[in-house]
Amino acid sequence: MDALTTPPRKRDAAATRARILEAAQRAFSETGYSHTGIREIAGMAGTSSTLLLRYFGSKAGLFEAALTAAMPIDAVFAQPRETIGRSLAEALLDPANAVRPPLMIALAAGDPEAATIAAKVFESQTVAPVAKWLGGADGRARSLEMAMLATGLVSYLRQLPLRPPSPDEREHIVAWFAGAIQAIVDQTER
Amino acid sequence: MDALTTPPRKRDAAATRARILEAAQRAFSETGYSHTGIREIAGMAGTSSTLLLRYFGSKAGLFEAALTAAMPIDAVFAQPRETIGRSLAEALLDPANAVRPPLMIALAAGDPEAATIAAKVFESQTVAPVAKWLGGADGRARSLEMAMLATGLVSYLRQLPLRPPSPDEREHIVAWFAGAIQAIVDQTER
DNA sequence: AGGACAAGTTATCGATCGATAACTTTTTCG
């Protein structure tokens, strides 16, 4: 009588874990940390919340894992240094990149627990590497400035339901962002 | 037998309403929208959640009221235009200013309901007035750029539990922020 | 083949949340 029901999928812990992680990245970056339930994520991954918790310990653990796995900044900073502003802007605003660290930061800021996790991961995975990439004694300050810009950009152009900027306004903003990033990168020691 | 118990305070709807509003501003800007309960706010105001709901209809209504009442940008933009960058930075980072629009924005971004309210209020109370203050056809784009910078600044220097920047780094960041704001303000039509 | 362990499901707990109803106390005003 179960000829019409979907047969249960092959058991594969690694694949299930990966599906949960991917679903978590998508869900967290769409609805934020507090507003996303583990049942919802598990449902998107085709499993149950119980299994999710066994793999990741807790909702906070899952968030940390999702955040850590979503840090593909190397590709951006491998681009030519002379046009890194544009490259970063495009990477941040590409709709295909569902999960980006600054977006996660913006989404986590409202929840103390999530903010602590996000800050820790972001510090080690993004702020510190970029500071090293920049070089100089003021590397960390400039890295933080870039992070502020990036978080602001994704917050306003991807997250907040503001009245959408016109194409001209959007291009104005993106050009300004790229220029501001480039200025920080090109800056030499004072 | 109630000689030792505090006598109940005089009944004053306006004063109670004001206490609730102030408590809401403080609580929301410390723990965010989702993570702050109406019982907690009511407790800070010395009343009950029932009364809070009667005055503000719902938690979302209270948030909107708290946000609308926390928009003292006029004072900042009444300062001399030539040094508005510094003035804005100081206003945003002054610990006495517990509630600032960009901070509320940062805290609300993670919750869809709160983000919708915050975006609507911020658009009309801050983005639009600043756009008019700036003037020019690209006023709104430049206003949004300033909002991005401000949100990034308060997020990283007031909200996120990052490893705190050193005094030198902090001053580096503040000076950069003030310069970036000033550049947007001084910018003329291209 | 068969058992041991991993993978996955079902049921449920306890806490918390926003919201509502019903009630009591105080103030106000004719």
Added chain:
DNA sequence: CGAAAAAGTTATCGATCGATAACTTGTCCT
């Protein structure tokens, strides 16, 4: 004064959340 309206309290509902326990089913290894 006294009654009506406003101000405030107590009790509780229904839903949702993260988390745990107990159980069943599939897979793999000797």
